[in-house]
Amino acid sequence: MKSHTRVVVIGGGVVGCSVLYHLTKFGWTDVVLLERSELTSGSTWHAAGGMHTINGDPNVAKLQKYTVELYKEIEEYSGQDIGLHMTSGLMLAATKERFDWMKSLLAKGKYAGGEATLISAQEAYEMMPLLDPKQFVGAVFDPHEGHLDPYGTTHAYAKSAKKNGAEIYLHTKVEDLVQLEDGTWRVITDKGEIRCEHVVNAAGLWAREVGRMVGLELPVLAMEHMYLITEDMPEVIDFNKTTGKELMHCVDFDGEIYIRQERNGMLMGTYEKDCRPWSPIETPWTFGHELLAEDLERITNELEIGFRHFPAFNNAGIRRIINGPFTFSPDGNPLVGPVRGMTNYWSACAVMAGFSQGGGVGLALANWIIEGDPGFDVFAMDVCRYGDYATLAYTNAKVRENYSRRFSIRYPNEELPGARPLLTTPIYDKLKSAGAVFGASYGLETPLWFAPEGVEDAFSWRRSTDFEAVGREAKVVRESVGLMETSGFAKYMVSGEGSRAWLDHMLACKLPEVGRMALAPMLNDAGKLIGDFTIANLDDEDFLIIGSGIAEDYHMRWFEQHLPDDGSVDIEALNLNLVGLSIAGPKSRDVIAKLTHLDVSDAALPFMAIREMDLGMAPVILGRVSYTGDLGYEIWMRPEYQRYVFDTLMEAGAEFGISLFGLRALNALRLEKSFGSWSREYRPLYGPLEAGLSRFVALKKEASFIGKQAALEEKLSGGTLRLRTFIVEAKDADVIGDEPISYKGEVRGWVTSGGFAHPSGVSVAIGYVPKEIADEMDGWGVEILGEILPARLQPLSLFDANGSRMRS
Numbered sequence: 119m120k121s122h123t124r125v126v127v128i129g130g131g132v133v134g135c136s137v138l139y140h141l142t143k144f145g146w147t148d149v150v151l152l153e154r155s156e157l158t159s160g161s162t163w164h165a166a167g168g169m170h171t172i173n174g175d176p177n178v179a180k181l182q183k184y185t186v187e188l189y190k191e192i193e194e195y196s197g198q199d200i201g202l203h204m205t206s207g208l209m210l211a212a213t214k215e216r217f218d219w220m221k222s223l224l225a226k227g228k229y230a231g232g233e234a235t236l237i238s239a240q241e242a243y244e245m246m247p248l249l250d251p252k253q254f255v256g257a258v259f260d261p262h263e264g265h266l267d268p269y270g271t272t273h274a275y276a277k278s279a280k281k282n283g284a285e286i287y288l289h290t291k292v293e294d295l296v297q298l299e300d301g302t303w304r305v306i307t308d309k310g311e312i313r314c315e316h317v318v319n320a321a322g323l324w325a326r327e328v329g330r331m332v333g334l335e336l337p338v339l340a341m342e343h344m345y346l347i348t349e350d351m352p353e354v355i356d357f358n359k360t361t362g363k364e365l366m367h368c369v370d371f372d373g374e375i376y377i378r379q380e381r382n383g384m385l386m387g388t389y390e391k392d393c394r395p396w397s398p399i400e401t402p403w404t405f406g407h408e409l410l411a412e413d414l415e416r417i418t419n420e421l422e423i424g425f426r427h428f429p430a431f432n433n434a435g436i437r438r439i440i441n442g443p444f445t446f447s448p449d450g451n452p453l454v455g456p457v458r459g460m461t462n463y464w465s466a467c468a469v470m471a472g473f474s475q476g477g478g479v480g481l482a483l484a485n486w487i488i489e490g491d492p493g494f495d496v497f498a499m500d501v502c503r504y505g506d507y508a509t510l511a512y513t514n515a516k517v518r519e520n521y522s523r524r525f526s527i528r529y530p531n532e533e534l535p536g537a538r539p540l541l542t543t544p545i546y547d548k549l550k551s552a553g554a555v556f557g558a559s560y561g562l563e564t565p566l567w568f569a570p571e572g573v574e575d576a577f578s579w580r581r582s583t584d585f586e587a588v589g590r591e592a593k594v595v596r597e598s599v600g601l602m603e604t605s606g607f608a609k610y611m612v613s614g615e616g617s618r619a620w621l622d623h624m625l626a627c628k629l630p631e632v633g634r635m636a637l638a639p640m641l642n643d644a645g646k647l648i649g650d651f652t653i654a655n656l657d658d659e660d661f662l663i664i665g666s667g668i669a670e671d672y673h674m675r676w677f678e679q680h681l682p683d684d685g686s687v688d689i690e691a692l693n694l695n696l697v698g699l700s701i702a703g704p705k706s707r708d709v710i711a712k713l714t715h716l717d718v719s720d721a722a723l724p725f726m727a728i729r730e731m732d733l734g735m736a737p738v739i740l741g742r743v744s745y746t747g748d749l750g751y752e753i754w755m756r757p758e759y760q761r762y763v764f765d766t767l768m769e770a771g772a773e774f775g776i777s778l779f780g781l782r783a784l785n786a787l788r789l790e791k792s793f794g795s796w797s798r799e800y801r802p803l804y805g806p807l808e809a810g811l812s813r814f815v816a817l818k819k820e821a822s823f824i825g826k827q828a829a830l831e832e833k834l835s836g837g838t839l840r841l842r843t844f845i846v847e848a849k850d851a852d853v854i855g856d857e858p859i860s861y862k863g864e865v866r867g868w869v870t871s872g873g874f875a876h877p878s879g880v881s882v883a884i885g886y887v888p889k890e891i892a893d894e895m896d897g898w899g900v901e902i903l904g905e906i907l908p909a910r911l912q913p914l915s916l917f918d919a920n921g922s923r924m925r926s
């Protein structure tokens with residue numbers, strides 16, 4: 119074994135081998151893979167080998183497309199047969215709701231060039247005669263699906279990597295990892311030690327244990343998964359003979375099963391409701407090429423539906439049942455990327471669909487290691503999308519929920535109940551008794567809307583039971599004053615003598631003077647948006663930064679990676695040690711004025727001013743800013759004061775009719791101002807000019823901030839896209855996100871977010887379109903639930919276009 123190398127990849131499953139191959143493909147050939155047994159010794163060897171490109175997240179779909187297209191390349195390059203069968207596939211819907219869901223899924227793929235199409239149940243039957251068309255209302259046909267041989271595929275990656283210079287040591291178990299002061303790693307194995315710069319945890323079923331070697335508790339858990347293989351079936355043999363083709367893949371969502379041809383018979387697998395975690399605390403190192411005991415009873419319900427939907431199975435004998443474990447994260451997406459707080463410890467685990475996603479994971483991770491950036495928007499897969507709330511027990515509850523719902527519909531307004539409530543703020547019970555319907559975001563219970571007595575959230579693709587109440591909440595803000603909780607935002611305190619200079623380098627904006635706030639885009643080296651914050655200068659050495667709650671770890675990782683070594687800057691994520699309330703609306707100043715002796719007139723406390731002051735008896739930080747686009751205040755306080763501040767504001771606001779509002783009303787309000795939000799309008803896919811944020815990018819400031827050169831280039835070239843707001847002639851449903859935007863009948867862009875802007879009474883879609891057509895007023899269409907609805911450009915914000923309400 120070598121004594122030194124650049125990268126050690128731990129784990130020779132399909133994911134580790136893909137990472138190794140991609141590193142060598144991009145020129146890093148001094149790399150090593152360590153495998154405790156033979157290649158494929160985790161979950162890989164017993165996989166069903168199915169792969170497809172469709173995914174609910176268009177960014178993940180892109181990586182799946184890449185994975186599927188890569189197979190021919192590695193087969194040819196390695197000379198290893200991977201048993202590729204591109205059979206194409208069907209996704210079947212047995213109910214109208216399911217078909218609506220499929221329409222929205224399909225629409226998402228359109229601007230990315232997805233070739234899947236909607237077909238009738240009869241057309242599906244003509245393609246796949248094993249199904250009973252009476253059981254279905256329709257289907258999606260996807261030409262890019264198939265299956266392959268897991269063993270061959272893994273070896274094709276491995277052989278390709280070796281051909282490029284990588285080394286693979288089998289029967290070499292990593293037993294410990296120690297980081298040295300210079301940041302390099304000692305990888306301690308049962309065969310000796312190897313030093314390296316980077317360690318990749320691709321240990322699959324043992325990813326948790328390899329995480330624990332460095333004190334990490336990765337949110338990953340293995341679940342048992344079963345599929346059965348039938349004896350030869352005459353229907354299959356007959357189809358193959360008469361058509362010269364193999365039967366295609368089917369995912370039957372309502373049966374919660376998938377099927378495909380396996381030799382002259384069929385394979386049927388299930389994601390059963392009665393699911394079982396495997397080795398929930400610790401994966402035994404003794405586990406090898408073994409299968410788990412079969413337990414058909416647990417999947418009887420699913421099989422019964424499957425056999426009804428595909429009657430030919432009733433006459434088939436079962437040749438084999440496979441029960442094997444494989445890993446999931448709480449939301450089912452992989453955990454990829456550099457782990458926060460560590461130098462060069464990389465995660466490539468929780469890949470539950472290794473044959474659809476393994477190539478994309480390898481590509482993104484190799485880019486990230488070599489270039490410092492994944493090269494794509496991989497937030498949906500980023501290991502940093504979870505905070506420390508994702509404990510072992512949280513992961514267990516969420517993974518079980520996710521597994522049992524793998525083929526269930528998730529409605530756009532549906533909040534899943536698993537592992538809740540976990541994080542709550544001090545006013546949780548007060549909000550609850552006022553009718554709050556909560557969603558969980560980054561583990562925290564956050565009010566979405568306030569339901570009148572007897573009204574519940576009904577999950578739907580269309581406007582639902584919350585519609586009237588959300589409308590009322592939004593209107594109170596525009597007409598009088600509303601109060602909402604804002605604790606779910608991420609809050610960072612940056613302090614120290616070097617903080618001003620450091621922030622000037624990190625953020626693209628001009629830093630505000632003491633007592634002022636500014637909108638602060640953050641760019642990566644390529645000049646793409648990796649953050650949009652509000653920064654408040656408290657006293658030139660202490661800055662409060664407010665950002666998206668879900669990106670707290672993501673942003674902290676970036677901040678910490680760029681901290682100076684001299685200790686002159688300190689950054690802390692305040693979590694729930696600082697909680698927030700916000701009041702907004704024309705009467706909000708009157709409410710604040712009742713609670714302080716200070717002058718809060720526009721002259722004394724103008725728009726974007728911030729003060730540390732008392733509100734009643736409570737010390738707070740009060741900023742004059744509101745995401746509603748109205749006159750408003752964000753009020754930050756220590757948690758022990760929140761109940762008091764809440765009661766005091768409600769009492770002071772009573773004479774003005776103060777009322778609570780939640781995130782859904784906030785969405786309606788910010789749409790009227792065309793305000794964008796992180797992970798929707800603002801992502802590493804877009805530059806600040808494209809996103810309409812260039813006025814907040816201080817190209818003329820002296821400091822050379824990260825991404826400055828690229829932002830200058832974007833300004834010169836004009837970028838390619840523009841963010842625009844559209845009014846849609848919607849019927850009973852509004853956009854959710856990712857719907858295609860067409861211009862003169864051709865798909866030209868995509869929706870980032872939208873909804874019903876209640877006070878204005880119109881349906882709004884915000885999205886990106888090519889700059890050449892971005893100022894056309896008419897000719898637009900937005901697809902909602904399979905129907906292309908006319909839309910028109912809304913060039914100015916719907917509410918208060920000159921900003922006088924929030925500024926005076």
Ligand SMILES: Cc1cc2nc3c(=O)[nH]c(=O)nc-3n(C[C@H](O)[C@H](O)[C@H](O)COP(=O)(O)OP(=O)(O)OC[C@H]3O[C@@H](n4cnc5c(N)ncnc54)[C@H](O)[C@@H]3O)c2cc1C
Binds near residue numbers: 166345445470472
């Ligand atoms: C029954 C079943 C059916 C499936 N069907 C499909 C399907 O149709 N399509 C699909 O895409 N996916 C399917 N999967 C999932 C697929 O198997 C996984 O996505 C994939 O195997 C994950 O690969 P991996 O490389 O991440 O992990 P693993 O395959 O678990 O590989 C990890 C490797 O790391 C090694 N290792 C661990 N710790 C150490 C250490 N300390 N030192 C050295 N080596 C170590 C292990 O020995 C192992 O070889 C299925 C899974 C099951 C169980």
